[in-house]
Amino acid sequence: MTSADGASRWAVEARGLGKCFRRRRAVQDFSVRIPAGAVCGLVGPNGAGKSTLLGMAARIIRPTEGSLRIFGSPVDDPAGLADTAFLAQDKPLFPQFTVEETLRLGRELNPRWDQEAAERIVRSGKLPLGARVGSLSGGQRARVALALAFGKRPRLLLLDEPMAELDPLAAHEIGGLLLAEAAEQGTTVVMSSHRLADVATMCDHLVAVAGGRVRLAGETDELLAAHRLVTGVHLTEGVPAEIARHTVVESRTTGRQLTALIRPHGPVEGDWKTVEPSLEEVLLGYMRSPAAPPLLTAAARVDGPHDQEAAGSHGQEQEDEEVTA
Numbered sequence: 001m002t003s004a005d006g007a008s009r010w011a012v013e014a015r016g017l018g019k020c021f022r023r024r025r026a027v028q029d030f031s032v033r034i035p036a037g038a039v040c041g042l043v044g045p046n047g048a049g050k051s052t053l054l055g056m057a058a059r060i061i062r063p064t065e066g067s068l069r070i071f072g073s074p075v076d077d078p079a080g081l082a083d084t085a086f087l088a089q090d091k092p093l094f095p096q097f098t099v100e101e102t103l104r105l106g107r108e109l110n111p112r113w114d115q116e117a118a119e120r121i122v123r124s125g126k127l128p129l130g131a132r133v134g135s136l137s138g139g140q141r142a143r144v145a146l147a148l149a150f151g152k153r154p155r156l157l158l159l160d161e162p163m164a165e166l167d168p169l170a171a172h173e174i175g176g177l178l179l180a181e182a183a184e185q186g187t188t189v190v191m192s193s194h195r196l197a198d199v200a201t202m203c204d205h206l207v208a209v210a211g212g213r214v215r216l217a218g219e220t221d222e223l224l225a226a227h228r229l230v231t232g233v234h235l236t237e238g239v240p241a242e243i244a245r246h247t248v249v250e251s252r253t254t255g256r257q258l259t260a261l262i263r264p265h266g267p268v269e270g271d272w273k274t275v276e277p278s279l280e281e282v283l284l285g286y287m288r289s290p291a292a293p294p295l296l297t298a299a300a301r302v303d304g305p306h307d308q309e310a311a312g313s314h315g316q317e318q319e320d321e322e323v324t325a
């Protein structure tokens, strides 16, 4: 779908996307949209397919099946190449280069290079331009890598575990820098992370994957509002009927105490305490319960109400539920 000014509303649009490495299916039946302008967290356990998804969007891994569009154009359209920047997990930089030489390389390789933005990012960390990259701390190297990425002026910035090796202080600083620069440049950000607290504070959208399939996708607020954490005393075996009538993502009993993560289909009857769960509680619930049905908000679904191209789309959307909360 395109907006009135001709730009695509969707930064990323995957339909039935799949990737097979020899006989191993890393991603399957993946149908999700991420709107332009979102800061989207990509979460899931080790081996879930996060790096493979980012690699396909970054054009370094070729999908085996399905379609993937970036700002409305097929991912393999060379015209879109300059629109995307990808920062791999190991943040490949040349250790012998100085910060200044690294930025110069960025300028020479990228026709749309924005030296002012790149220098602003480096200077705000008080990094000396003459320092060798190999002598910098992990946080400082992350800053140089982000300067290189934002210097490209990408419309879509793909980050694989950008804070993985940073201490909490450096992660906070780099997270703030990332959000400020994304807002300044209007960049859509998709970042994989195992740090759920960072995802909760930084991301307005979320895609959770497990076993190469989407488990949750959409606006973080809407996804949270669609769930309730139910607790109470339960003396018999199994999930009580008044809870089982809702979609139960996960239920656990500790002694006499039952805790259930549910997607309510109306009020929860009986003597149960219900609260809105934290993002961490929702994500852990889905990770621990691979059989729980996935949930995609209307905006994340490729057959959502804004879709004009849904005919013939395939994927797991047939079995998903819509968020009604």
Ligand SMILES: Nc1ncnc2c1ncn2[C@@H]1O[C@H](COP(=O)(O)OP(=O)(O)OP(=O)(O)O)[C@@H](O)[C@H]1O
Residues within 6 Å of the ligand: 021, 022, 024, 025, 026, 044, 045, 046, 047, 048, 049, 050, 051, 052, 053
């Ligand atoms: N080049 C490859 N060749 C073969 N198998 C691969 C390759 N890359 C990834 N895989 C497999 O695909 C699956 C998904 O891997 P991927 O790296 O995308 O997961 P991830 O969610 O990024 O994991 P992590 O959180 O550990 O980084 C895994 O089973 C992995 O072993």
